[in-house]
Amino acid sequence: MTTPTPAERSAGQHPARPRTPADIRRWRRYLADERAEAAVYRDLAGRRTGEERDILLALAAAEGRHEQHWLDLLGDDVGRPLPGDLRTRLLGWLARRFGGVFVLALAQRAEARSEYAEEADATAAMAADEQIHEEVVRGLATRGRNRLSGTFRAAVFGANDGLVSNLALVLGIGASGASQQTVLLTGLAGLLAGALSMGAGEFISIRSQRELLEASTPAPSAARALPHLDVDANELALVYRARGMAVDDAQAHADTVLARLAAAGTTSGATEADLHASHAAEEAAGVAGEDDDLETHGTAWGAAISSFCFFASGAVIPVVPYLFGLHGTTAVVVASALVGVALLATGAVTGLLSGTSPLSRAVRQLAIGFGAAAVTYVLGLAFGTTVS
Incomplete structure (x- = not known):
């Protein structure tokens, strides 16, 4: 059997050899597994809302692209639909009835078992997809792990x-x-x-x-004092430096906060978050910071x-x-x-x-x-x- 070139793998073609009955059986099994995995993600998405639902539906769509790859290879040999493997079917049953972090953890392990990296008739993109899917599901499962x-x-x-x-x-x-x-x-x-x-x-x-x-949370009274600080002295920078920020970064962040409050012309925009040196980085990364710490514990x-x-x-x-x-x-x-x-x-x-x-x-x-x-x-x- 001739090893396909990278270009042939990326195109999902293997012209160097004719298909065999073993190939057809293997492709049909892959097709069944892709259909079952897509159903698992759709079932999980049905139990969620917002961003997590969108992510799971995107994973289901990706499995649908893989399904189409095997349909194209099989052509007239697609035959009657086969059930997915036992583990995937069990995962689907759990997803329909329970969802939650336990099912996501199982899905994470299922993605890690992908055979596409060693499968000559799968494209390189499909193998890469499965590796990335594991990380996506790991991220979703981590959210659940943190909550409990x-x-x-x-x-x-x-x-x-x-x-x-x-x-x-x-x-x-x-x-x-x-x-x-x-x-x-x-x-x-x-x-x-x-x-x-x-x-x-x-x-x-x-x-x-x-x-x-x-004890590490800034006092509300300190936040209310921010709009009244001397802009030239800008002692807010000292707060950031005391919390570990570099001198230049502390000064720049303090200037930004005071400029925003001055433009607002009111004390209502000042919050305890403005006193956190790490607030800007947390906000940019979409991290809840202290709230996540409380939730995790x-x-x-x-x-x-x-x-x-x-x-x-x-x-x-x-x-x-x-x-x-x-x-x-x-x-x-x-x-x-x-x-x-x-x-x-x-x-x-x-x-x-x-x-x-x-x-x-x-x-x-x-x-x-x-x-x-x-x-x-x-x-x-x-x-x-x-x-x-």
Whole structure:
């Protein structure tokens, strides 16, 4: 088989060899996948408004151009429509019913799996499109990740802390030879104490972070004083320099702000944003700056409640066998199995949302959790042997 030249690939032609039945099957599969991917983006766009909707519809249109490429190659051999691959169909089902950052994260991984870079019958432009599509979807998914990152971080950390710490506690006490009632009470006490501690810790952490951000926000009274500053002295430049702006840049930005306020002839145009040295750069880049920081960290109550609930939901799992009257080795095995499944699930979700492999994150989560539990279990065995 002759390798196509760059010009032939760009034109989507490969005249050096005739088409084969294997080519037709492969092209039909690509056609089905492009149709399914375009449908996914249209379904996601249907659940959004504004800029995100326009971006998703543009992605669907791009997949439509790829679809036309395979239609042109197939000609009369297009045959009956085929379904897309299983992963794309599952993605479409999720997009129609849920949307959200989880589906965008899956779409990001799907774009990363494109075969066009190695496909002789795909154009170079198509291969480049798929690479750029991954970055576009990554950007959309990042917006969603930022919106939920504060509460989600507390939820994931809370659930995993509950799973690992209470499994370690229960196995350690159980291995020491304590009765089933003692292990159960210990597990429930660990659940409550840990959930309260996690909730309080998250509340203090997020509230403290917000207070630090608020402490850096210019005072409204200072903004109201701006129109009355001596234009020649222009001490506003000192504010910008104190916030890290270079001397010349600070002077130029201060001149611009004061000129605008003077032209307005009123104090109503002065805002706290005028005192931010980085405001002009943020405005030019379309970045919300401080508001994004607050959004990313989430609310203190939201993080605290999420952390409490998810720690409790994780910590109750190791206790379940003892709630049903199991004890000894049977309870240990059942508790470990239940926690193992939960660790795999939380690890996979974390990997998915972070854009990495769900499998590797799930295995890592399982190894860390079981490693910590194994240490306390061995210590419990040693302690029980010593006491007896």
